[in-house]
Amino acid sequence: MKRALYFVKKDLRINDNAALNLASQTDKLLCVYVVDEQWFKESNFQSKPLGEARWQFLQNCLSAFDQQLQKFGQQLYIVYGDTLSTLIQLCEKYQITDFITTRLPGTYENKLISQLSAKLPRLTVNQVEQFTLFAEKSLPFNLENLPISYSKFRKSMANITISALAPPPQYLPSMFDTLPAATNFMPKWLPVKAFKKSKQGTNFNGGEQEGLQHLKQYFSSNLPSDYKQVRNSLDGWKNSSKLSAWLSYGCISARQVVNSINHFEQQRGKNSSTECLYLEILWREYFQWLHYKVGAKTYQFKGIAAQRPLTTFYTERFNKWCFSDTPYRLVNACMNELRLTGYLSNRGRQIVASCLVNVLGVDWRYGAAWFEERLIDYDAAVNWGNWQYIAGVGADPRGGRHFNIEKQSETFDPEGVYQAKWTNEDQATSQTVDTVDASDWPVIQVSNNGS
Numbered sequence: 001m002k003r004a005l006y007f008v009k010k011d012l013r014i015n016d017n018a019a020l021n022l023a024s025q026t027d028k029l030l031c032v033y034v035v036d037e038q039w040f041k042e043s044n045f046q047s048k049p050l051g052e053a054r055w056q057f058l059q060n061c062l063s064a065f066d067q068q069l070q071k072f073g074q075q076l077y078i079v080y081g082d083t084l085s086t087l088i089q090l091c092e093k094y095q096i097t098d099f100i101t102t103r104l105p106g107t108y109e110n111k112l113i114s115q116l117s118a119k120l121p122r123l124t125v126n127q128v129e130q131f132t133l134f135a136e137k138s139l140p141f142n143l144e145n146l147p148i149s150y151s152k153f154r155k156s157m158a159n160i161t162i163s164a165l166a167p168p169p170q171y172l173p174s175m176f177d178t179l180p181a182a183t184n185f186m187p188k189w190l191p192v193k194a195f196k197k198s199k200q201g202t203n204f205n206g207g208e209q210e211g212l213q214h215l216k217q218y219f220s221s222n223l224p225s226d227y228k229q230v231r232n233s234l235d236g237w238k239n240s241s242k243l244s245a246w247l248s249y250g251c252i253s254a255r256q257v258v259n260s261i262n263h264f265e266q267q268r269g270k271n272s273s274t275e276c277l278y279l280e281i282l283w284r285e286y287f288q289w290l291h292y293k294v295g296a297k298t299y300q301f302k303g304i305a306a307q308r309p310l311t312t313f314y315t316e317r318f319n320k321w322c323f324s325d326t327p328y329r330l331v332n333a334c335m336n337e338l339r340l341t342g343y344l345s346n347r348g349r350q351i352v353a354s355c356l357v358n359v360l361g362v363d364w365r366y367g368a369a370w371f372e373e374r375l376i377d378y379d380a381a382v383n384w385g386n387w388q389y390i391a392g393v394g395a396d397p398r399g400g401r402h403f404n405i406e407k408q409s410e411t412f413d414p415e416g417v418y419q420a421k422w423t424n425e426d427q428a429t430s431q432t433v434d435t436v437d438a439s440d441w442p443v444i445q446v447s448n449n450g451s
């Protein structure tokens, strides 16, 4: 008799969920999501792994997935605590024979699976590959030979086909008889405030239905045909697909997105915009495989480069950057949008990341960790991979990206509309980045008339 525990992570959906299909072939099933207590505590880089905006989105995703499971007579058992000990306890209590989960590239996730297998050696562990477009065995190279630049990766993937979508399960096995009473998907004891979304912001509501509806809406419009022309805009719900948040929690799969692109191309024609959109999804794919390949280097100061960058940590500069108090109006506006909504355009992310690293000289990992806390669409491989890229320690043969803030402002916000929208005019901002020098002495400001 197969007694299964399906450890739900970034696969909060019923459709195209091969892990759930595998779980449906067992005799008894427990579907578990662990809200890890560490997510709400500050990490080494002064930020928390999970901030209020994403936590709100995640609660919606969990609630929606639980409702879907209930249609099959199942339930999502949500536990707040330490992930490893929770899983060990549940496996032991319910004499689990089969552990099923979606394979993810994170080093923490991999360590967890190794520790679980070491503690429970008789457990059959199934890691289903579905967070990526392709399975590892269908890559045209061994992982250790993954091209070290995206363009080479893209070329090598040109003729690789994507497998068909997994159908939704017909049936799910029953739960264990002795389960605790209905679990609370919004634990009231969590030390987290509700996130007050800015009225001007984007509109991400968590859950599979919301994600599918957005996918359908986007691809039933003509927007994908113009994607390339507008994707670099700083603002505008329609200027890019806005699929990232649902993709990051697996409310929709990357394969479903590519299917929609293909369908759109068949119906309305392929052009450079639809191709460009596919290539962005392929960027996401590349960062996942890069993370699998380089593991913990994803989070290290030196990244995958030969040399350490020349940056360091300055508390004041970092805080000013986080809280929109730099001398750069465009950067402040972007950081306001991020804090108030949990989203920032790709262009905005590039500008603020380059400012932190290249202008303020701050260690890139602090910025990546701040994004991790604040972004609704946070994805470990994509976020840390992009930060490395900009900091010049990642998969970039050109060695980093330096964006000139003034030029960016002239090109992408010539009338200052974006900046006006996201600037709090009542808030005075600093004209300098430092009020103390390296030995903590106050920096004396010299006024224009020399006094």
Ligand SMILES: Cc1cc2nc3c(=O)[nH]c(=O)nc-3n(C[C@H](O)[C@H](O)[C@H](O)COP(=O)(O)OP(=O)(O)OC[C@H]3O[C@@H](n4cnc5c(N)ncnc54)[C@H](O)[C@@H]3O)c2cc1C
Pocket (backbone or CB within 6 Å): 231, 240, 241, 242, 243, 244, 245, 247, 248, 277, 280, 281, 283, 284, 285, 287, 344, 345, 346, 347, 349, 350, 353, 371, 375, 377, 378, 379, 380, 382, 383, 384, 386, 387, 390
């Ligand atoms: C410093 C920095 C940090 C980032 N952190 C994240 C993150 O944590 N999570 C995340 O999903 N994206 C991240 N991105 C990538 C990108 O900014 C977002 O994916 C995009 O802005 C999301 O909006 P969209 O869905 O409308 O994107 P679209 O432009 O419509 O793109 C479609 C999809 O392609 C993928 N994609 C787009 N741009 C990139 C990119 N540069 N790298 C990899 N995949 C991409 C995403 O899955 C996106 O949903 C980051 C970019 C930078 C520069």
